[in-house]
Amino acid sequence: MPEKQILNKGPAVIQWVSSKSGASPRRDYIPTRIRMGNGVELPFIGLGTSSVENSNEATEYSIRTALDLGYTHIDVTPGTHKIVGDVLKEYMDSGKLTRQDFFITTKLPCISHSRANVATALNSQLKYLQLDYVDLFLVQSPCGITIRQTAQGRNKFEPTNYSLPETWKGMEDVYNLKLTRAIGISNFNIDQITTVYCNANVVKPHNLQVEVHLHWPQKDLVVLCQSLNVSLTAYAPLGSPGLQQTIDQRGDTSPLDEPLVIYLAQKYKKSPAQILLKQLTQRNIVVIPRSVNAQHLRENLDSLNFTISDNDMEALANVRSRGRIYTYTSRYPYFLCLFNFFFNFRRNHPEYPFNENDDE
Numbered sequence: 001m002p003e004k005q006i007l008n009k010g011p012a013v014i015q016w017v018s019s020k021s022g023a024s025p026r027r028d029y030i031p032t033r034i035r036m037g038n039g040v041e042l043p044f045i046g047l048g049t050s051s052v053e054n055s056n057e058a059t060e061y062s063i064r065t066a067l068d069l070g071y072t073h074i075d076v077t078p079g080t081h082k083i084v085g086d087v088l089k090e091y092m093d094s095g096k097l098t099r100q101d102f103f104i105t106t107k108l109p110c111i112s113h114s115r116a117n118v119a120t121a122l123n124s125q126l127k128y129l130q131l132d133y134v135d136l137f138l139v140q141s142p143c144g145i146t147i148r149q150t151a152q153g154r155n156k157f158e159p160t161n162y163s164l165p166e167t168w169k170g171m172e173d174v175y176n177l178k179l180t181r182a183i184g185i186s187n188f189n190i191d192q193i194t195t196v197y198c199n200a201n202v203v204k205p206h207n208l209q210v211e212v213h214l215h216w217p218q219k220d221l222v223v224l225c226q227s228l229n230v231s232l233t234a235y236a237p238l239g240s241p242g243l244q245q246t247i248d249q250r251g252d253t254s255p256l257d258e259p260l261v262i263y264l265a266q267k268y269k270k271s272p273a274q275i276l277l278k279q280l281t282q283r284n285i286v287v288i289p290r291s292v293n294a295q296h297l298r299e300n301l302d303s304l305n306f307t308i309s310d311n312d313m314e315a316l317a318n319v320r321s322r323g324r325i326y327t328y329t330s331r332y333p334y335f336l337c338l339f340n341f342f343f344n345f346r347r348n349h350p351e352y353p354f355n356e357n358d359d360e
Ligand SMILES: NC(=O)c1ccc[n+]([C@@H]2O[C@H](COP(=O)([O-])OP(=O)(O)OC[C@H]3O[C@@H](n4cnc5c(N)ncnc54)[C@H](OP(=O)(O)O)[C@@H]3O)[C@@H](O)[C@H]2O)c1
Pocket: 047, 048, 049, 050, 051, 075, 076, 077, 140, 186, 187, 209, 210, 234, 235, 236, 237, 238, 239, 240, 241, 242, 243, 256, 271, 273, 274, 288, 289, 290, 291, 292, 293, 295, 296, 297, 299, 300, 326
């Protein structure tokens, strides 16, 4: 079914803001949040916190600047829980924010896929975050890992024996314990989403976080999720220009340099990044761009405040798809520290989610 028809059936959209310029021919107001299947509201614009520079100072600066600008949604990357927790505590202690003002997403590490370990992992993250609950907790990857010690005392990584439905039971447990307001999955393919969805005893996934951007539009996945009422979050929504090396190696341009995007930026008097982010939020997809630049952070948050016409949305949808950036088959400069040890191993994992040749 075409994506446009599905949009009407997707999660209800609430809390609207006025469109100042370029008002939509269809709408006078623009949503700032999406309502997930259980009624919890997820802000359309979030802050990604992974740091290519691997600098705690840069991450902290980014979080503080974002909160001061009015960001309410933070996607916590592994390794940044303490930084996020310390800043949030300071803002709450000083009365600048209350717990209800912000939305925190964290992820289950691949080494915690047994049902019992899910709660242990989340409780440990909550300790670093200095919070009683998170707002969204995602299974980071379908590839569960067990670490065994060899006779020589070395660590050996093996695929875990726990099935995805079993891990999901652990996710339902933490949801029922109210350690999180919503639960979801990340980096799962269509078959894996369907497996979890069909086997979920109590709670269906509320959100899927995957790579989506102009050059990797994930049209089939978007249609599936919107028809199942699973909200979507796009990571690398700008095409991860920080990983330019990867893009250069493939001989591709970054989505930010795409001629149509530059043309539309001039037409709408917006930046190329704002065109890319708006294209996604207008498809009802939440975005979590990362930035350590105050001007970029402001631009990204302001990207909601205009509307791209139907014709221009169609033109953007027709830009040639290039392929995913995050394949997890080579060493990237950041991401889960532990994952760095076994990227190549993951390709051989029975649950490795991506097809080498998948392209849209
Ligand atoms: N679930 C998962 O497995 C997974 C995997 C990857 C990422 N993520 C999440 O998704 C977030 C975003 O992904 P990402 O960091 O790979 O990609 P991204 O957000 O698409 O790109 C980040 C890059 O874009 C630049 N940028 C940001 N705003 C800009 C603007 N307005 N104009 C020009 N450049 C701009 C940033 O540089 P400046 O700092 O100079 O602005 C940075 O280099 C991550 O931080 C992480 O939280 C999740």
